[in-house]
Amino acid sequence: MTRGRRREHYQWNMDIVGVSGIEAEAELLAAITTFFKRVGVTSADVGIKVSSRKLLQEVLTRYGIGSDAFAPVCVVVDKIEKLPREKIEDELRELGVAEGAIEGILAATQMRTVEELEALIGPDAEAVKDLKQLFAYADAYGYRDWLVFDACVVRGLAYYTGVVFEGFDRAGELRAICGGGRYDMLLGALGGENQPMVGFGFGDAVIVELLKDKGLMPDFSRGDTQDLVFPLSESLRPAAMRVAASLRESGRTVDLVLEDKKAKWAFKQAERIGAERVILLGEKEWEAGNVRVKDLATREEVDVKIDDLK
Numbered sequence: 514m515t516r517g518r519r520r521e522h523y524q525w526n527m528d529i530v531g532v533s534g535i536e537a538e539a540e541l542l543a544a545i546t547t548f549f550k551r552v553g554v555t556s557a558d559v560g561i562k563v564s565s566r567k568l569l570q571e572v573l574t575r576y577g578i579g580s581d582a583f584a585p586v587c588v589v590v591d592k593i594e595k596l597p598r599e600k601i602e603d604e605l606r607e608l609g610v611a612e613g614a615i616e617g618i619l620a621a622t623q624m625r626t627v628e629e630l631e632a633l634i635g636p637d638a639e640a641v642k643d644l645k646q647l648f649a650y651a652d653a654y655g656y657r658d659w660l661v662f663d664a665c666v667v668r669g670l671a672y673y674t675g676v677v678f679e680g681f682d683r684a685g686e687l688r689a690i691c692g693g694g695r696y697d698m699l700l701g702a703l704g705g706e707n708q709p710m711v712g713f714g715f716g717d718a719v720i721v722e723l724l725k726d727k728g729l730m731p732d733f734s735r736g737d738t739q740d741l742v743f744p745l746s747e748s749l750r751p752a753a754m755r756v757a758a759s760l761r762e763s764g765r766t767v768d769l770v771l772e773d774k775k776a777k778w779a780f781k782q783a784e785r786i787g788a789e790r791v792i793l794l795g796e797k798e799w800e801a802g803n804v805r806v807k808d809l810a811t812r813e814e815v816d817v818k819i820d821d822l823k
Contacts, residue, residue, distance in 0.1 A: 517688040517719040528712030535643055537711045538676045538695065539650035545680065545691060545713065546656040552720075553729040556656075559690065562663035563647060563678045566694070567640035568630060569667055572621045575634075576614035584671035586610065586618070593622055593665045624664045643676055668692055672699045678713070687722055691715035742792045743770045743779040749794045756792060756804060756822065763823050783809060792822070 527544055529537040542561060549559055569590060573583060589604045596604075598619070605615045624630050627648065631641045644662065651657040668677045677694030681687075693713025701707040724730040740760055744753035757769040768786060770779055776793070783791045793805040803816040 515688075517722050519718050523717045525715040525717075526712060527715075528710060530708055530710050532711075533697070533709035535646045535650060535676065537709070538647055538678070539654060541693065541711060541713055542647075542651065542660070542678065543654045543656060545715065546654075546659050548715075549659075552724060552731075554723065554727065556658045558683060558723070558727065559659070559680055560661045560683050561659050561678050561680050562661050562666045563644065563676065564662065564664050564666040565640040565643055565676050566667060566673050567638070567643065567675055568621065568634070568664060569618070571634045571638055571640060572617055573614070576611065576617055578610060578614055582608055582610070587667045587671065587673075590618065590622060590665065590667045593619075622665045625662060627662050630662070630664065647676060668694055672696045672702065674698055676711070680715075682719075682723055686726075687719050690719045690723065737766055738768045738786045738788045739765045740767045740790050740792055741770065741779060741783040741786070741788045742767055742794070743774075743776065744794045745776065746796060747773065749796065749799060752799055753794050756794065756819070760792070760822065765823075780807075 527541055529541060542563075545561065546556075549555075566587065569587060570583060573586060578586070585608050586605065589601060589608065592604075593601055601619070602615055605618065610618070621633065624633065627641065627644050630644070631638075634641060636642075648657065648660065648662075651660050666677055666679050667673070668679065673694040674697045675695035677692070679692040680690035682690065691713055693711070695709075695711040697709050698707055699710060721730070740757075742753050742757045742760070744750050753769060757767045760767045768782075768788065770782070774782075779793075780791060789809060791807045791809065793807065795805060798805050798816055801816075802819055804819060804822060805814055806817050806822070807814045
């Protein structure tokens with residue numbers, strides 16, 4: 514395992530099903546860039562490479578390479594930024610790709626603007642139309658500065674069929690942050706009925722490394738819990754549940770201790786989670802219609818009538 518790659522990770526997936534237009538890709542990219550902005554990452558820190566599988570398909574068709582070779586060629590092209598050119602050429606030859614076609618494929622992957630793409634395969638090509646529309650929508654959303662056209666991006670998985678995209682660290686120190694694309698034929702390949710589908714996967718491993726590097730990692734050691742409710746005896750657990758429910762209904766964030774713990778543990782737990790108060794339920798106080806409230810900032814303890822607790 515290397516930096517930004519773990520044997521186990523959490524992943525945020527977002528997919529749109531049933532929308533065949535580029536509007537779906539544009540909305541997903543809006544979600545990704547909104548997330549970046551909300552955690553403090555800017556377009557100077559991160560970019561999103563975009564391309565289309567249809568581009569490579571057009572190039573292969575021009576050189577008479579059949580559809581059976583498309584997915585294996587995509588896997589090789591996906592390695593272009595990771596391997597020397599000679600190694601890429603060797604792998605393409607092993608797939609039976611002719612020398613002229615190899616030169617054409619590598620030349621196509623060097624394009625860095627949609628205008629270059631349009632000059633190569635023409636304005637009526639689906640890849641050109643899709644990408645021009647995507648960049649227009651990006652302007653409308655206001656995240657155009659995040660996008661970079663990169664013909665090398667094909668994504669290694671065989672099921673992608675159209676626009677593909679990949680978030681990257683502009684400093685070039687980390688692996689891909691997130692990635693996805695259109696996969697309209699996947700359900701059919703699995704025995705179902707095909708549907709227009711596009712989505713992305715966004716793992717926690719690389720973004721955590723980036724946030725650490727930028728000093729943007731949130732402090733999760735203290736939460737936003739306001740009250741910790743703790744029954745001093747098992748018989749008061751139903752009462753503690755009622756108190757917790759009442760406080761939550763009033764808008765408070767409440768942690769209810771569900772296990773059989775000592776009071777000392779409860780106070781330490783309240784400090785660990787950054788709670789403002791500990792609400793103690795004791796037999797004597799409850800019989801009198803009260804709960805004991807400890808303010809963790811002032812360290813003061815007072816008995817409060819149950820109906821007055823807010």
